Amino acid sequence: MSNLDSMQRFTFDNTDVRGELVGLHKSLSDVLSKHEYPEALKIELGKLMAASALMSATLKYEGRLCLQVRLPGDVTLIQAETTNTGDIRAIARYDESKKIEEVELIGGQLVITLEPAVGKPYQGVVPLDSNQLNESLEYYFSQSEQLGSRFWLECDGTVASGFMLQQLPSSAENDVDAWDRLSHLASTLKREELLTLDNPTILHRLYHEEEVRLYDLEPLRFACTCSKERIGNAIQQVGFEELMDVIAEQGKVSVDCQFCLQHYSFNKEQVTNLFPEKKLH
Numbered sequence: 476m477s478n479l480d481s482m483q484r485f486t487f488d489n490t491d492v493r494g495e496l497v498g499l500h501k502s503l504s505d506v507l508s509k510h511e512y513p514e515a516l517k518i519e520l521g522k523l524m525a526a527s528a529l530m531s532a533t534l535k536y537e538g539r540l541c542l543q544v545r546l547p548g549d550v551t552l553i554q555a556e557t558t559n560t561g562d563i564r565a566i567a568r569y570d571e572s573k574k575i576e577e578v579e580l581i582g583g584q585l586v587i588t589l590e591p592a593v594g595k596p597y598q599g600v601v602p603l604d605s606n607q608l609n610e611s612l613e614y615y616f617s618q619s620e621q622l623g624s625r626f627w628l629e630c631d632g633t634v635a636s637g638f639m640l641q642q643l644p645s646s647a648e649n650d651v652d653a654w655d656r657l658s659h660l661a662s663t664l665k666r667e668e669l670l671t672l673d674n675p676t677i678l679h680r681l682y683h684e685e686e687v688r689l690y691d692l693e694p695l696r697f698a699c700t701c702s703k704e705r706i707g708n709a710i711q712q713v714g715f716e717e718l719m720d721v722i723a724e725q726g727k728v729s730v731d732c733q734f735c736l737q738h739y740s741f742n743k744e745q746v747t748n749l750f751p752e753k754k755l756h
Protein backbone atom coordinates (compact mmCIF):
# COMPACT_ATOMS: atom_id res chain seq x y z
CA MET A 476 0.00 0.00 0.00
CA SER A 477 2.06 2.92 -1.24
CA ASN A 478 -0.64 5.53 -1.58
CA LEU A 479 -1.81 6.16 1.97
CA ASP A 480 -2.51 9.67 3.21
CA SER A 481 -2.74 10.97 -0.30
CA MET A 482 -5.11 11.64 -3.10
CA GLN A 483 -4.54 11.02 -6.79
CA ARG A 484 -6.42 12.16 -9.85
CA PHE A 485 -6.78 10.11 -13.04
CA THR A 486 -8.37 10.76 -16.39
CA PHE A 487 -9.14 8.72 -19.47
CA ASP A 488 -7.77 9.80 -22.83
CA ASN A 489 -10.54 10.58 -25.34
CA THR A 490 -13.22 10.37 -22.64
CA ASP A 491 -14.71 13.17 -20.55
CA VAL A 492 -14.62 11.28 -17.28
CA ARG A 493 -12.26 11.87 -14.41
CA GLY A 494 -11.58 10.03 -11.20
CA GLU A 495 -9.91 10.37 -7.82
CA LEU A 496 -8.46 7.81 -5.45
CA VAL A 497 -7.84 8.48 -1.78
CA GLY A 498 -6.20 6.48 0.99
CA LEU A 499 -6.06 7.48 4.67
CA HIS A 500 -4.01 5.84 7.40
CA LYS A 501 -2.04 8.13 9.73
CA SER A 502 -4.50 10.98 9.17
CA LEU A 503 -7.29 8.59 10.22
CA SER A 504 -5.42 7.31 13.30
CA ASP A 505 -4.60 10.92 14.30
CA VAL A 506 -8.33 11.71 14.21
CA LEU A 507 -9.31 8.52 16.05
CA SER A 508 -6.66 9.06 18.76
CA LYS A 509 -8.45 12.17 20.04
CA HIS A 510 -11.58 10.33 21.21
CA GLU A 511 -12.66 6.81 22.21
CA TYR A 512 -15.08 6.10 19.40
CA PRO A 513 -17.02 2.83 19.13
CA GLU A 514 -15.84 0.59 16.28
CA ALA A 515 -18.93 1.13 14.09
CA LEU A 516 -18.54 4.88 14.40
CA LYS A 517 -14.82 4.76 13.51
CA ILE A 518 -15.79 3.09 10.24
CA GLU A 519 -18.40 5.70 9.31
CA LEU A 520 -16.03 8.50 10.31
CA GLY A 521 -13.29 7.03 8.10
CA LYS A 522 -15.66 6.76 5.14
CA LEU A 523 -16.81 10.34 5.60
CA MET A 524 -13.18 11.54 5.75
CA ALA A 525 -12.44 9.71 2.50
CA ALA A 526 -15.57 11.28 0.94
CA SER A 527 -14.59 14.79 2.06
CA ALA A 528 -11.11 14.34 0.57
CA LEU A 529 -12.54 13.09 -2.74
CA MET A 530 -14.99 15.99 -2.90
CA SER A 531 -12.30 18.55 -1.99
CA ALA A 532 -10.73 17.65 -5.32
CA THR A 533 -13.69 19.38 -6.97
CA LEU A 534 -12.92 22.69 -5.17
CA LYS A 535 -11.95 25.30 -7.71
CA TYR A 536 -10.67 27.84 -5.16
CA GLU A 537 -8.83 28.19 -1.87
CA GLY A 538 -11.03 27.00 0.96
CA ARG A 539 -12.46 23.89 2.50
CA LEU A 540 -15.18 21.35 1.99
CA CYS A 541 -17.16 20.19 5.00
CA LEU A 542 -19.43 17.13 5.12
CA GLN A 543 -21.82 16.79 8.04
CA VAL A 544 -24.01 13.79 8.70
CA ARG A 545 -26.75 14.87 11.14
CA LEU A 546 -28.64 12.00 12.71
CA PRO A 547 -31.61 11.63 15.04
CA GLY A 548 -30.36 8.57 17.01
CA ASP A 549 -27.64 7.83 19.59
CA VAL A 550 -25.05 9.10 17.12
CA THR A 551 -26.00 12.72 16.42
CA LEU A 552 -23.18 14.05 14.26
CA ILE A 553 -20.36 12.85 12.03
CA GLN A 554 -18.33 15.60 10.40
CA ALA A 555 -15.25 15.65 8.15
CA GLU A 556 -13.50 18.56 6.48
CA THR A 557 -10.73 18.76 3.90
CA THR A 558 -9.03 21.94 2.66
CA ASN A 559 -7.79 22.47 -0.89
CA THR A 560 -4.24 22.04 0.49
CA GLY A 561 -4.95 18.59 1.97
CA ASP A 562 -5.54 19.40 5.66
CA ILE A 563 -8.16 17.01 6.98
CA ARG A 564 -9.99 16.86 10.32
CA ALA A 565 -13.07 15.06 11.57
CA ILE A 566 -15.24 14.51 14.62
CA ALA A 567 -18.30 12.57 15.78
CA ARG A 568 -20.78 13.16 18.58
CA TYR A 569 -22.74 10.35 20.21
CA ASP A 570 -24.38 9.33 23.44
CA GLU A 571 -21.47 7.77 25.35
CA SER A 572 -23.84 6.02 27.76
CA LYS A 573 -25.23 3.90 24.89
CA LYS A 574 -23.68 0.87 23.26
CA ILE A 575 -23.28 1.77 19.58
CA GLU A 576 -23.40 -1.45 17.53
CA GLU A 577 -24.19 0.17 14.21
CA VAL A 578 -24.72 3.63 12.80
CA GLU A 579 -28.12 4.07 11.18
CA LEU A 580 -27.98 6.82 8.53
CA ILE A 581 -31.57 6.57 7.25
CA GLY A 582 -33.65 9.49 8.52
CA GLY A 583 -30.68 11.83 8.81
CA GLN A 584 -29.39 14.62 6.64
CA LEU A 585 -26.17 15.12 4.74
CA VAL A 586 -25.05 18.75 4.79
CA ILE A 587 -22.38 19.74 2.27
CA THR A 588 -20.70 23.11 2.84
CA LEU A 589 -18.24 24.68 0.42
CA GLU A 590 -16.35 27.35 2.32
CA PRO A 591 -14.15 29.57 0.17
CA ALA A 592 -11.37 31.44 2.02
CA VAL A 593 -12.86 34.61 0.56
CA GLY A 594 -16.57 34.99 -0.12
CA LYS A 595 -19.78 33.40 1.00
CA PRO A 596 -20.10 29.71 1.82
CA TYR A 597 -22.43 27.54 -0.23
CA GLN A 598 -24.50 24.89 1.54
CA GLY A 599 -26.45 21.98 0.12
CA VAL A 600 -28.59 19.51 2.07
CA VAL A 601 -29.72 16.08 0.95
CA PRO A 602 -31.82 13.59 2.92
CA LEU A 603 -30.16 10.32 3.89
CA ASP A 604 -32.52 7.75 2.38
CA SER A 605 -30.01 4.93 2.49
CA ASN A 606 -27.48 3.51 4.93
CA GLN A 607 -24.90 3.82 2.16
CA LEU A 608 -23.31 7.26 2.31
CA ASN A 609 -22.09 7.01 -1.30
CA GLU A 610 -25.67 6.92 -2.62
CA SER A 611 -26.48 10.24 -0.96
CA LEU A 612 -23.31 11.82 -2.35
CA GLU A 613 -24.23 10.61 -5.84
CA TYR A 614 -27.72 12.07 -5.41
CA TYR A 615 -26.23 15.41 -4.31
CA PHE A 616 -24.11 15.72 -7.46
CA SER A 617 -26.95 14.69 -9.75
CA GLN A 618 -29.18 17.37 -8.17
CA SER A 619 -26.75 20.24 -7.62
CA GLU A 620 -24.36 19.95 -10.54
CA GLN A 621 -26.31 17.69 -12.92
CA LEU A 622 -23.21 15.51 -13.14
CA GLY A 623 -23.07 11.76 -13.02
CA SER A 624 -20.85 10.77 -10.07
CA ARG A 625 -20.08 7.45 -8.45
CA PHE A 626 -18.43 6.92 -5.07
CA TRP A 627 -16.99 3.82 -3.43
CA LEU A 628 -15.99 4.27 0.22
CA GLU A 629 -14.46 1.68 2.53
CA CYS A 630 -12.94 1.73 6.02
CA ASP A 631 -11.76 -1.11 8.24
CA GLY A 632 -11.07 1.08 11.28
CA THR A 633 -7.36 1.47 10.40
CA VAL A 634 -7.38 2.40 6.73
CA ALA A 635 -10.03 4.36 4.84
CA SER A 636 -10.14 4.35 1.04
CA GLY A 637 -12.28 6.06 -1.52
CA PHE A 638 -12.78 5.97 -5.26
CA MET A 639 -14.72 8.57 -7.23
CA LEU A 640 -15.69 8.74 -10.88
CA GLN A 641 -17.27 11.85 -12.27
CA GLN A 642 -18.51 13.03 -15.63
CA LEU A 643 -16.95 16.26 -16.78
CA PRO A 644 -19.56 18.92 -17.57
CA SER A 645 -19.04 18.56 -21.33
CA SER A 646 -19.65 14.81 -21.29
CA ALA A 647 -23.08 14.62 -19.71
CA GLU A 648 -24.88 14.40 -23.05
CA ASN A 649 -22.52 12.95 -25.55
CA ASP A 650 -20.51 10.23 -23.86
CA VAL A 651 -23.04 8.05 -22.12
CA ASP A 652 -21.52 4.78 -23.33
CA ALA A 653 -18.08 5.54 -21.90
CA TRP A 654 -19.60 6.66 -18.60
CA ASP A 655 -21.64 3.47 -18.33
CA ARG A 656 -18.67 1.27 -19.22
CA LEU A 657 -16.21 2.97 -16.81
CA SER A 658 -18.63 3.04 -13.88
CA HIS A 659 -19.66 -0.58 -14.48
CA LEU A 660 -16.00 -1.65 -14.42
CA ALA A 661 -15.44 0.33 -11.20
CA SER A 662 -18.36 -1.46 -9.55
CA THR A 663 -16.46 -4.76 -9.92
CA LEU A 664 -13.80 -3.50 -7.48
CA LYS A 665 -13.95 -5.48 -4.24
CA ARG A 666 -13.78 -3.98 -0.75
CA GLU A 667 -10.46 -5.71 0.01
CA GLU A 668 -8.95 -4.47 -3.23
CA LEU A 669 -9.87 -0.85 -2.55
CA LEU A 670 -8.47 -1.11 1.01
CA THR A 671 -5.21 -2.89 0.19
CA LEU A 672 -4.05 -2.30 -3.40
CA ASP A 673 -2.03 0.71 -4.52
CA ASN A 674 -3.52 3.11 -7.06
CA PRO A 675 -1.73 1.92 -10.23
CA THR A 676 -2.69 -1.68 -9.43
CA ILE A 677 -6.35 -0.73 -8.87
CA LEU A 678 -6.48 1.19 -12.14
CA HIS A 679 -4.75 -1.59 -14.06
CA ARG A 680 -7.13 -4.15 -12.54
CA LEU A 681 -10.18 -2.12 -13.67
CA TYR A 682 -9.07 -0.30 -16.79
CA HIS A 683 -6.24 -2.20 -18.49
CA GLU A 684 -8.06 -1.81 -21.81
CA GLU A 685 -8.46 1.97 -21.39
CA GLU A 686 -5.94 4.79 -21.83
CA VAL A 687 -5.61 5.98 -18.24
CA ARG A 688 -3.55 9.00 -17.23
CA LEU A 689 -2.49 9.08 -13.57
CA TYR A 690 -1.52 12.44 -12.02
CA ASP A 691 0.85 13.23 -9.13
CA LEU A 692 0.02 12.13 -5.60
CA GLU A 693 -1.30 14.95 -3.41
CA PRO A 694 -0.50 14.44 0.28
CA LEU A 695 -3.18 14.60 2.97
CA ARG A 696 -2.57 15.06 6.69
CA PHE A 697 -4.52 15.62 9.87
CA ALA A 698 -4.40 19.32 10.71
CA CYS A 699 -6.78 21.48 12.65
CA THR A 700 -7.84 24.92 11.51
CA CYS A 701 -8.82 26.09 15.00
CA SER A 702 -7.46 29.37 16.37
CA LYS A 703 -8.16 31.62 19.33
CA GLU A 704 -10.05 33.92 16.98
CA ARG A 705 -12.30 31.14 15.63
CA ILE A 706 -12.97 29.75 19.12
CA GLY A 707 -13.72 33.32 20.25
CA ASN A 708 -16.28 33.66 17.45
CA ALA A 709 -17.87 30.40 18.56
CA ILE A 710 -18.15 31.33 22.26
CA GLN A 711 -19.70 34.69 21.33
CA GLN A 712 -22.83 32.69 20.50
CA VAL A 713 -23.15 31.81 24.19
CA GLY A 714 -23.85 35.47 25.00
CA PHE A 715 -22.11 38.13 27.07
CA GLU A 716 -24.08 37.73 30.31
CA GLU A 717 -23.67 33.94 30.36
CA LEU A 718 -19.92 34.20 29.74
CA MET A 719 -19.60 36.78 32.54
CA ASP A 720 -21.38 34.34 34.86
CA VAL A 721 -18.74 31.71 34.00
CA ILE A 722 -15.94 34.24 34.65
CA ALA A 723 -17.49 35.14 38.02
CA GLU A 724 -17.54 31.45 39.00
CA GLN A 725 -14.33 30.13 37.45
CA GLY A 726 -12.19 33.21 36.72
CA LYS A 727 -11.99 32.35 33.01
CA VAL A 728 -13.79 30.67 30.13
CA SER A 729 -12.08 27.43 29.11
CA VAL A 730 -12.71 25.74 25.78
CA ASP A 731 -11.07 22.69 24.22
CA CYS A 732 -11.16 22.33 20.45
CA GLN A 733 -13.13 19.15 19.84
CA PHE A 734 -11.15 18.29 16.72
CA CYS A 735 -7.60 18.48 18.10
CA LEU A 736 -8.10 18.93 21.89
CA GLN A 737 -6.09 22.17 21.86
CA HIS A 738 -6.96 24.11 25.02
CA TYR A 739 -8.03 27.75 24.84
CA SER A 740 -8.84 30.06 27.74
CA PHE A 741 -10.30 33.56 27.82
CA ASN A 742 -10.00 35.95 30.78
CA LYS A 743 -12.48 38.72 31.56
CA GLU A 744 -10.76 41.26 29.33
CA GLN A 745 -10.52 38.83 26.40
CA VAL A 746 -14.20 37.94 26.70
CA THR A 747 -15.15 41.61 26.87
CA ASN A 748 -13.13 42.25 23.71
CA LEU A 749 -15.39 39.77 21.89
CA PHE A 750 -18.30 42.17 22.47
CA PRO A 751 -17.19 45.60 21.19
CA GLU A 752 -20.60 47.10 21.98
CA LYS A 753 -20.17 46.24 25.69
CA LYS A 754 -16.81 48.01 25.89
CA LEU A 755 -18.36 51.37 25.08
CA HIS A 756 -20.40 51.47 28.28
Ligand SMILES: [Zn+2]
Pocket residue numbers: 699700701732733734735736737
Ligand atom coordinates in the same frame (compact mmCIF):
# COMPACT_ATOMS: atom_id res chain seq x y z
ZN1 LIG B 1 -8.37 22.32 16.83
